[in-house]
Amino acid sequence: xSHDKSSKAYSDTPSQPEQKxxxxxxxxxxxxxxxxxxxxxxxxxxxxxxxxxRAIYESKFSSSxxxxxxxxxxxxxxxxxxxxxxxxxxxxGEKELGRSVNICHLKRAAGxxxxxxxIYEHQLFAPNGKRVCVIGSGxxxxxxxHDLSMxxxxxxxxxxxxxxxxxxxxxxxxxxxxxxxxxxxxxAVLRMGVDLKTKVxxxxxxxxxxxxxxxxAVLVSTGCYASRALNEPGEDLPGVYSGxxxxxxxxxxxxxxxxxxxxxxxxxxxxxxxxxxALRLGAxxxxxxxxxxxxxxxxxxxxxxxxxLEGIKIRSLMIPHRVVGESKVEGMExxxxxxxxxxxxxxxKVTPIPDTNFTLAADAIIIAIGxxxxxxxxAAETDESGVLKTDPETFRSTAKGLYAAGDYITGPSTVxxxxxxxxxxxxxxxxxxxxxxxxxxxxxxxxxxxxxxERSWDYIPRVExxxxxxxxxxxxxxxxxxxxxxxxxxxxxxxxxxxxxxxHYEIDMNRCIYCRWCIDEAxxxxxxxxENVTLNEDGAVIGLTESSSWNKVxxxxxxxxxxxxxxxxxxxxxxxxISVSKVxxxxxxxxVGEQNG
Amino acid sequence: MAERHCxxxxxxxxxxxxxxxxxxxxxDLRITMIGKERVxxxxxxxxxxxxxxxxxxxxxxxxxxxxxxxxNIKLRLGQPVKSxxxxxxxxxxxxxxxxxxxxxxxATGGKPRIPEPFLVFSDIFLTLKTVADANAWIKKLKxxxxxxxxxxxxxxxxxxxALIKMGKTVHFVLNDESFWPxxxxxxIFNQATGALSAAGVQVVPCQRLKRLAVQSENSVHVETDxxxxxxxxxxxxxxxxxxxxxxxxxxxxxxxxxxxxxHLKTDFDNxxxxxxxxxxxxxxxxxxxxxxxxxxxxxxxRIAALNLLGGTFEAEMAPTKIFQMDGIKFNTxxxxxx
Numbered sequence: 064x065s066h067d068k069s070s071k072a073y074s075d076t077p078s079q080p081e082q083k084x085x086x087x088x089x090x091x092x093x094x095x096x097x098x099x100x101x102x103x104x105x106x107x108x109x110x111x112x113x114x115x116x117r118a119i120y121e122s123k124f125s126s127s128x129x130x131x132x133x134x135x136x137x138x139x140x141x142x143x144x145x146x147x148x149x150x151x152x153x154x155x156g157e158k159e160l161g162r163s164v165n166i167c168h169l170k171r172a173a174g175x176x177x178x179x180x181x182i183y184e185h186q187l188f189a190p191n192g193k194r195v196c197v198i199g200s201g202x203x204x205x206x207x208x209h210d211l212s213m214x215x216x217x218x219x220x221x222x223x224x225x226x227x228x229x230x231x232x233x234x235x236x237x238x239x240x241x242x243x244x245x246x247x248x249x250x251a252v253l254r255m256g257v258d259l260k261t262k263v264x265x266x267x268x269x270x271x272x273x274x275x276x277x278x279x280a281v282l283v284s285t286g287c288y289a290s291r292a293l294n295e296p297g298e299d300l301p302g303v304y305s306g307x308x309x310x311x312x313x314x315x316x317x318x319x320x321x322x323x324x325x326x327x328x329x330x331x332x333x334x335x336x337x338x339x340x341a342l343r344l345g346a347x348x349x350x351x352x353x354x355x356x357x358x359x360x361x362x363x364x365x366x367x368x369x370x371x372l373e374g375i376k377i378r379s380l381m382i383p384h385r386v387v388g389e390s391k392v393e394g395m396e397x398x399x400x401x402x403x404x405x406x407x408x409x410x411x412k413v414t415p416i417p418d419t420n421f422t423l424a425a426d427a428i429i430i431a432i433g434x435x436x437x438x439x440x441x442a443a444e445t446d447e448s449g450v451l452k453t454d455p456e457t458f459r460s461t462a463k464g465l466y467a468a469g470d471y472i473t474g475p476s477t478v479x480x481x482x483x484x485x486x487x488x489x490x491x492x493x494x495x496x497x498x499x500x501x502x503x504x505x506x507x508x509x510x511x512x513x514x515x516x517e518r519s520w521d522y523i524p525r526v527e528x529x530x531x532x533x534x535x536x537x538x539x540x541x542x543x544x545x546x547x548x549x550x551x552x553x554x555x556x557x558x559x560x561x562x563x564x565x566x567h568y569e570i571d572m573n574r575c576i577y578c579r580w581c582i583d584e585a586x587x588x589x590x591x592x593x594e595n596v597t598l599n600e601d602g603a604v605i606g607l608t609e610s611s612s613w614n615k616v617x618x619x620x621x622x623x624x625x626x627x628x629x630x631x632x633x634x635x636x637x638x639x640x641i642s643v644s645k646v647x648x649x650x651x652x653x654x655v656g657e658q659n660g
Numbered sequence: 661m662a663e664r665h666c667x668x669x670x671x672x673x674x675x676x677x678x679x680x681x682x683x684x685x686x687x688d689l690r691i692t693m694i695g696k697e698r699v700x701x702x703x704x705x706x707x708x709x710x711x712x713x714x715x716x717x718x719x720x721x722x723x724x725x726x727x728x729x730x731x732n733i734k735l736r737l738g739q740p741v742k743s744x745x746x747x748x749x750x751x752x753x754x755x756x757x758x759x760x761x762x763x764x765x766x767a768t769g770g771k772p773r774i775p776e777p778f779l780v781f782s783d784i785f786l787t788l789k790t791v792a793d794a795n796a797w798i799k800k801l802k803x804x805x806x807x808x809x810x811x812x813x814x815x816x817x818x819x820x821x822a823l824i825k826m827g828k829t830v831h832f833v834l835n836d837e838s839f840w841p842x843x844x845x846x847x848i849f850n851q852a853t854g855a856l857s858a859a860g861v862q863v864v865p866c867q868r869l870k871r872l873a874v875q876s877e878n879s880v881h882v883e884t885d886x887x888x889x890x891x892x893x894x895x896x897x898x899x900x901x902x903x904x905x906x907x908x909x910x911x912x913x914x915x916x917x918x919x920x921x922x923h924l925k926t927d928f929d930n931x932x933x934x935x936x937x938x939x940x941x942x943x944x945x946x947x948x949x950x951x952x953x954x955x956x957x958x959x960x961x962r963i964a965a966l967n968l969l970g971g972t973f974e975a976e977m978a979p980t981k982i983f984q985m986d987g988i989k990f991n992t993x994x995x996x997x998x
Contacts, residue, residue: 356915358908371776379915380948399947402913405927419946532780535870 082510086651092506094603096648099623100564101152102166103648107483108134109504111647112149113565116169120558122551125181127173132183134650135482136209136252137202137231139244142171143546144235146332146477147363154562155521160627162525164561168546172554174244183251186652191215193496196278198265198439201229202478203284203469205252206485207492212255214493214501219258219278221269227259229286230470231478233311236336237542238343271441275464280492282458283439283451283467284485287475291433293328297386298430306337306431313340322426324348326395328383329431330355331475332362337429338375343541350376350423352383354400354413369545373534378423382415387422394424436471458488459495466492502650508567511645514630516563518586521627526557562628567646568621574640575619581632581641582619589625590632592616663690666968667751667759669741670767671695673954674935676722677961678765678968679733685969691733692759694751696768698738699791700725705954707794708815708822711801720791744910746928763930763968766907766918767961770900770936770952778810778896781872784880785896788815797895803878804892805829810869812838812852816897820861830861831891833869833884864889902937902950915939917950922974924964934964940975951975 097104102112111130118127131138147167150156156163195211197204200222208218226232227249231240253259265271265285274281290305292298302322306329313319325346327338330353341349351370353360357379360367371377381397388394399419403412438449443462446452451460451467458466468488469481476484493501529547531537537545549557570581570590582590594615597606610616621632621641633641666682668675671693679693695701702720709715728735740754744764751759772787786800787793801807806829809816816832823830834849834856853863866884872894873881881890902917913919913927917939924932924940935957941948951960963973 356913358914368776372779374777399941401941402919405911405913416941416946421947533870534777 085508086505087508088503088505090601091599091603092508092646093504093648094599094601095567095623096506096646099567099646100648101154102149102164102564105148105152107148107477107480108486109483109648109650110134110149110170111565111649112166113561113563114647115173116164116166116558116561117563119169119173119554120561122555124173124176124554125178127169128177128181129184131170131173134486135479136206137245137248137478137482138170139174139248140231140240141479141482142167142169142174143240143244145170145479148477148479154564154627155560161521165525165528165557168528168549169554169557171546172549172557175548176551176554185213185255187213188215188501190217191497193217193279194219194277195492195496196221196274196281198274198281198283199223199229199285199469199471200227200249200259201284201286201469202231202481203286203471203485203488204229204282205249206482207282207284207468207489208257208485209252209255210486210489211492212252212257214489216493216496217256217258219260221263221265221274222259222261223264223285225261227253227261233314234307234333234336236310236314236340238339238537238545239336241542241544266440271439271465275462278464279496280464280466282488282492283441283465283471284469284481284488285437285439286470286481287434287436289435289437290430291435293383293430293432295383295385297388297392300386300388300392301390302388302392302425302427303386304337304427304429306333306429307434309429309431310336310340313344319344321346324425325350325427325429326423326425327351327429327431328395329353329429329433330360330362331431331433332366333434334429334431335362335366335370337431338370339373340541341427341429342373342375343538346427347374349374350378352378352381352395352397352423354382355379355411356402359411369530373537380413382413384415384420386428392425392428394422395428396420396422434475436474441465457491457495458484459491500653503653504648505651507645507647507649507651509645511566511643514633514643516559516628516630518629518631520559521562521586521629523556523560525560526553529553564623564628565645565647566628567623567644568626568628568632569642569644570619570621571640571642572618574638576638577616577619578637579619580635580637584631584635586627586629586631587625589622589627591620591622593618593620596620663688664762665690665692665760666763666765667691667761668693668765668767669744669751670765670769670935670937671697671701671735671737672767672769672935672957673701673722674767674769674957674961674964675765676701677958678767678934678965680731681962681965682969683731683733685966692736693728693733694736694739694741694753694759696738696740697790697792700735700737702791703954704789705815705818707788707791708819710791711788711794711797711819712822712826714822717791741906743906746911746931764932765961765964765968766904766926766931766933766937767935767957767964768903768937769957771903772896773898773901774896775898778869778898781869781894781896784872784874784894785810786893787896788819789900800878800893801826801828806831806891807893807895808833808864808880808882808889808891809895809897811895811897811899813897813899816895817852817856819895819897820856821859824860829891831864831889832856832861833864833866835865835867900936900952902939904937915948919948923967923972924960924975925967930968932964932968934960942975 115127115130145167149166150163153163194217197208197220200220208220212218228245290307325341327334338349338351357377380400382400384396384398387396398415400413401416405411436450443460444452453460453467453472458468468484530545591609593607594610595608599605668678682691701722706715706720742752742754744751749761772789808831810833820830856863866886868885871883875881878892880894917937918933920926920933920938924934939948939950959976966973
């Protein structure tokens with residue numbers, strides 16, 4: 064029996080009257096968002112993923128770009144190089160639901176296809192007369208400078224290198240991140256009135272004491288530029304390179320002759336960048352040597368695939384023991400390793416197996432096994448390595464007005480982590496200097512009628528990023544961007560796959576007649592006959608007790624963690640008792656009158 | 661006490677030997693074998709002869725169909741395993757059925773290896789691992805006169821010889837990727853070139869396959885860094901890799917294969933791996949090794965079964981030669997079996 068009421072049309076067209084928006088700061092609503100919109104929850108910057116993908120579906124690329132830019136000043140950059148924690152949690156990727164939405168590359172599409180005369184949307188606070196110095200122009204520093212400038216501060220960025228961008232410019236290869244994209248998005252920050260002074264090294268060209276006198280606050284966001292050494296014999300032989308320095312030199316245009324056989328030691332993005340750069344410098348036999356297992360690498364599966372596609376080998380279960388060579392590198396001696404017990408959410412320990420030495424021949428060895436912060440002299444408490452000690456919540460050091468954020472205090476993280484940290488630090492500095500808050504996270508709730516997703520869209524295969532297929536074309540010229548970007552139509556197709564988890568479906572039990580049509584129509588076990596609902600201490604739903612006995616059923620409940628927002632229940636309901644609301648975690652500007660402490 | 665249920669994933673030589681050993685040692689045990697192919701256990705090395713008509717299809721199979729019923733072993737064919745939940749002792753089949761087990765032997769063997777730089781050509785390549793592959797070759801060879809073989813594992817040499825006997829023109833690409841898992845040295849290269857040429861095979865020396873373009877159903881244009889040619893089909897013979905992708909992120913320790921100790925035990929109690937899918941650290945070899953080949957697989961299947969029943973037998977390590985490739989050592993007695 065079909066219950067379809069095809070005459071009933073729902074859409075999200077502008078002709079519909081604007082629905083009133085409610086803003087909530089109830090912890091139960093934040094809990095709901097964290098469970099039901101996992102992509103946004105797992106984004107360190109809390110990007111409103113469903114909203115920007117929906118905007119792409121509506122061909123509003125500029126709006127999509129701005130939705131990103133509200134929390135992430137570098138959408139074009141992150142659309143290329145983000146570590147994509149959101150995609151690991153995308154509900155489309157859950158068991159039996161297929162593959163996650165290509166969230167990252169849709170972000171890039173928003174940047175690629177935004178209108179030529181795109182207008183940045185800024186909510187600017189009036190100038191407040193205070194001055195803040197940001198040391199370092201990487202993602203943390205840029206994000207902090209941007210937000211502080213919007214908040215009315217006069218911001219100066221001090222950068223030690225020739226150009227701004229930090230690791231984005233000097234630590235990420237141009238075949239992954241074209242420099243014009245980076246420069247354009249950095250310019251969008253600088254045009255807010257931020258002063259940029261390059262080639263200034265704090266502690267050498269200017270002291271921290273001078274800065275703390277001259278500015279109302281100083282934020283250290285200098286990242287991690289000290290390469291971790293292998294501390295094994297032979298490390299100083301010619302032909303051994305530090306991974307970070309190697310990437311920085313090649314990014315700056317150096318043509319290094321590595322020879323044919325290159326071994327890269329390390330398991331992170333820098334190791335993969337080194338290996339792919341090595342190929343582009345003419346090496347033919349490039350291997351990434353890791354201590355553990357390929358399956359447990361933290362780089363994206365895409366990165367591993369691309370590296371292998373280009374001919375790079377990944378060799379696992381080997382621990383570097385010593386560099387072999389007389390006057391220059393001739394190879395690397397390793398010991399076999401044994402993976403230890405696997406403990407959930409913890410990095411697996413690997414131990415060397417004694418007496419299992421073997422040597423791989425090499426013309427060059429690149430050591431990319433980690434980085435750490437370079438200390439900046441300051442009259443404040445530091446850790447044993449000289450790095451400022453800060454409160455992880457407030458970013459404050461023990462010196463008044465001195466803050467630190469990003470990789471400088473956490474160690475190497477991801478670009479999106481840094482942007483989130485920079486923004487949080489900016490908000491803290493603004494609150495400390497002006498005694499009020501400027502932005503706060505709220506849950507916006509608005510009745511809506513977006514039910515135009517079609518069930519067939521759930522079966523659209525994930526649209527993969529088109530790439531330069533020929534390896535030879537990738538390598539010549541070496542800065543050829545490997546990923547080509549989605550076309551307009553590919554973006555539209557991929558955007559259809561998003562379930563739009565920010566839509567909340569709910570049954571009004573006062574009108575429900577328990578006909579079960581919605582349950583019959585449901586594509587999966589998402590509508591439940593419920594005897595009892597379990598709430599947490601904040602009043603958020605954390606469990607449903609189902610019942611198969613009619614005399615025990617107290618409600619028919621849509622389980623939003625199972626719901627794939629197909630709208631089938633709403634269309635079939637004879638009583639119109641199913642409502643849809645758009646619930647979004649957004650950052651709201653707080654005016655003076657809205658201060659609540 | 662509930663009936664003890666031992667499940668074997670796989671239906672190759674290791675799996676069959678494991679099942680028969682379990683039955684031999686325990687007549688009451690409930691034994692289930694789950695194979696993803698729809699056909700019974702067969703002799704892979706006879707496939708080239710089957711293609712050219714020298715071996716009948718029924719002679720490929722190791723056991724008649726009623727063999728398993730006689731042994732009280734439940735054989736489930738055509739049922740790929742989707743995943744295994746080791747904490748719940750559950751095997752999830754592709755059709756969503758859940759099979760509970762008390763003891764488990766994973767013996768899924770290998771699957772054709774296509775090196776990543778050649779993955780873009782996957783849709784064009786024909787491989788030769790299964791009866792289905794062989795039937796695809798039989799169908800194709802009725803329509804074409806020439807074949808290009810790339811890779812260079814031992815099957816490719818046997819197959820090249822078979823194709824020549826069929827009167828086909830055979831081109832053979834030899835390069836650094838050839839002879840996996842053995843490193844291609846100039847000595848091996850020259851030997852292979854001489855042997856292939858003497859057999860009437862046209863050796864194509866090149867480093868890189870640059871482009872494959874399907875011109876029509878039975879015509880593929882091939883561009884290498886040295887020559888261009890047009891052939892009827894392209895066969896990929898890059899050896900086998902352990903067929904364990906369905907176990908990714910299951911909690912098992914997997915590198916090239918499932919890493920097991922010398923008793924073939926995995927990280928989980930009552931779970932063993934045997935045959936081409938297992939990777940063993942052997943104290944005497946001082947390295948990990950993957951065993952390849954019919955008789956090795958049978959031996960390992962038997963040891964896994966005995967140990968699952970409480971034994972402490974060590975995997976035999978008697979390869980006549982050890983080859984090393986990509987950092988993995990391979991027991992190569994397989995190479996001497998043909």
